[in-house]
Amino acid sequence: MAVSSRRLQKELTEIKTAGTPCGITLLKADDFQTWFLSLEVLGESQYKGEVFALMFRFDPQYPISAPAVQFVVDDKYKAPLHPHVYSNGHICASILGGEWSPVLSVIAVCITLQSMLASCKEKKRPPDNDRYVAHAPDNPKKTRFVYHESDSAAAP
Numbered sequence: 001m002a003v004s005s006r007r008l009q010k011e012l013t014e015i016k017t018a019g020t021p022c023g024i025t026l027l028k029a030d031d032f033q034t035w036f037l038s039l040e041v042l043g044e045s046q047y048k049g050e051v052f053a054l055m056f057r058f059d060p061q062y063p064i065s066a067p068a069v070q071f072v073v074d075d076k077y078k079a080p081l082h083p084h085v086y087s088n089g090h091i092c093a094s095i096l097g098g099e100w101s102p103v104l105s106v107i108a109v110c111i112t113l114q115s116m117l118a119s120c121k122e123k124k125r126p127p128d129n130d131r132y133v134a135h136a137p138d139n140p141k142k143t144r145f146v147y148h149e150s151d152s153a154a155a156p
Contacts, residue, residue, distance in 0.1 A: 002060055003063075003064075004032060004058055004059070004060050004061065004062040004063070005032050007062065007063050008032040008058060008062065009032070011105050011106055011107070012029055014107075015029075015106075015107065020037075020107060020110075021107065021110075021111060022042055023039065023040040023041065023042045023114055024037060024038070024039060024040075024107065024110045024111070024114065025037060025038045027053060032058060033057065033058060034055060034056065034057050034058070035055075035056045035058075035106065036053055036054065036055055036056075036072065037053070037054050037056070037106070037110055038051055038052065038053050038054075039051070039052045039053070039054055039110055039113060039114055039117075040052070040114075041114055041117045041118045042114075042118075043118065045117065045118045045120070046117075046120050046121075046122075046123050047080060047117050047118075047120070047123075050080065051077075052071055052072075052077060052078075052079070052080055052117075053071065053072035053076075053077040054069060054070070054071060054072065054109075054110065054113070055069070055070055055071075055072050055089075056068070056069050056106055056109075057069075057139070063102040063104070063105075064102055065100070066095075066096050066097065066100035066104075066141065067096075067106070067109070068096075068139050068140055068141045069091060069096050069109055069113075069140070070088075070089040070090050070091060070140050071085060071089035071091065072089060073087070073088060073089045080117055080123075081123040081124060081125060082116070082117060082120050082123065082124075082125075083120070083122070083124055083125070083126055084116065084126065085125075085126075086125065086126060086129050086132055086133055086136070087125060087129055087133055088133045088136055090132070090136060090140040090143065091113065091140065092126065093112070093113070093116065095109065095112055096109070096140070096141075097141075
């Protein structure tokens, strides 16, 4: 069994036995390639009452390499209106790129994104949303995001 499969089996077992933190629900994890989880920001926030879905795609190098993570955009779910989230669901977050660490887990990523949404002061798209979405690759890991303190910019 590959390292990624062992690690994902361990994470899935922990999720199924210990459960998930409040506001995070495992929707589907039928294999070790793609998982879906729902995310809700609890308490008073810009996103009160909204539920989002995240898609995690794992390559054979996980957890050495970050999973490809994006918000699901379909008939049921939409990407949150946030300065670091593009309308196609791609997320500009350093932990999904250069600051990824193998100690992070699927749940740790969900908690980080939950916190990112909870701290949002103004619901708006990144300034380059339309340009980025028009040229974005299917896999957000193929984007070279440029991280700034207060805003985001992408170079597909």
